[in-house]
Amino acid sequence: MTALAQFRRDTDYTETKISLVAPFVDERLRVKTMNVTVENLVKAFGLVPALHGVSLEIASGELIALVGPSGSGKTTLLRLIAGLDFPNSGRVLFGNDDASAKSVQDRNVGFVFQNYALFRHMSVFENIAFGLRVRDSGRRPSEAAIAERVMTLLELVQLNGLEKRFPGQLSGGQRQRVAFARALAIEPGVLLLDEPFGALDAKVRKELRRWLREIHDRTGHTTVFVTHDQEEALELADRVVVMSQGRIEQVGTADDIFDNPATPFVFDFIGDSSALPVVIDKGSVSLDDRILSIDANGHADGPATLFFRPNHVHLAGQESGAIVGTVRGSRRRGDIRRLELEVGLARRLCEIDLPADAEVPKTGRIAVKPAKWRLFPRTA
């Protein structure tokens, strides 16, 4: 038998099923957590700016998500908190201690890397035990204590029985959980996760998401995770930090972020939305000189962008003040039909959701009115 065939035979890639148990606080794993304060962090890589003065308060025991498109600085912020990179200016405080001057080793953070970064030549057991074994002799637990802790953690991440496996013999989801257990082994004050589910397929992701929430509730770690998946961020986190181009756009709960987007970027990035260029003049909002039946809500006169969500739109009759457009595309999505509407002289495309049985006239011209909307001033 060739070495490769032997390797394949020894390797079982089937995912162990993750069972979800009712959350309870596990005293063996409970740690003293701390709040984290980020003050005015500025970071540039060479001449390329990555963060422009970011400040953030993270409460003790909170589960917080950093979400944003790639290049928004979310991973940079996470690495600065961990001490894997150092800021050009600004501070990171753990509790009331200034951690800025501390090395990674002394910050006592649990960091889970995007590609897990498991030690490939060590068994699962040794991977998890690593952080305990490298302590200096005064603080190093006994061999028996190490074994007990590793087994407790294996139980927590539901990988009991796999402690002798090597990383190469595990599925993606299993590796992810080993990386998680390894980070928890050192009893970190803060847990930092970089795209924890980024490399997994959709089904495993969903399962691990609920599992992470449950672990968080059981261990109570202050946890910060980075994701580009807004659904993941909104579903999992207590609070979401939306970032763009090295700045924080908004910090809030899922409700805040979704219902009250602070900036055009947040409205655009979170959830589906359509944007139309409008002009506000003496309290009335007009699109291509047609006055819309939309309240300017005290916005100043001048060019503005009208944002609304596809599902906040209903068909309008013949009354004036509606948004009129030509249907360019139509897709069935569950109970609704999503139409692509070409609107105005600029032929801007909007997405709107209508009931699946709504009738669209043969001409393809329809009029709609948004029930909820937001206006943001537009700098031309």
Added chain:
Amino acid sequence: MSDPALAAPRTWRSPTAEIRPVRALLIGIAAVFIGVFLVFPLVAVFIEALRNGVGAYFGALGDADTQHAIWLTLMVAAIAVPANLVFGIAAAWAISKYEFRGKAFLITLIDLPFSVSPVIAGLIYVIMFGSHGYFGPWLNDHNIQIIFAVPGIVLATIFVTFPFVARELIPLMDEQGTQEEEAAISLGASGWQTFRRVTLPNVKWALMYGVLLCNARAMGEFGAVAVVSGHIRGLTNTMPLHIEILYNDYQWVAAFTVASLLALLALVTLVVKSALEWRFGHELTGGPR
């Protein structure tokens, strides 16, 4: 048997395969080439060495000058290989784990010994340390002899075998990246612990591979060593130099006897190298994490 996939016509040839006669011709040419240029000369070495029987073979090995040449070769390798081991790890570590100015230039420099003729490598040390060289008078005053002595041979050997370990490690360590090291330090490991427990185990087979090739070259080096050694029998002759002297003295059996030892070293190196590649191939080039 009704599965259409199984009933596919068998005469189909893979798009990248050649027709049978072309294949036979290509394989034939390769086989003849290897036979004439590699296998036959190798066999000839052993035939010539054993021409006068096993007794003469071991008799030639018992000669004092021959034994000294073997001893000197082993000693030079024992100094040059560890030196390049340390250098190779340090260079590969610096190049693959850090970003700095002049990195590309350093990589080119490491390759230099591969592109420089070994004779030149020997000559530069003569120019530096020879009695008429830059440091010659100063070395003379302090009674230090480098050229035509063992230190010169060691220096020339280190120069020639410089790239082997580093060359083997750089691509692998580059591929492995720094994430495991970052993971280790985030778990509280010191720099040395990270190196010893994470970096080194990850490259150990590539390291052995590099050491093996380095050793083979260190023991077999002729050109550079010939320039700096001075060919003093029983003092500064390594095995390759000794073979040449014996050959020029018409001592065919003795020459081929020593040559057979080097050939044997080559064969052992080849076997161990193949075994490493077969067993740890995926770890030599970076495997799953």
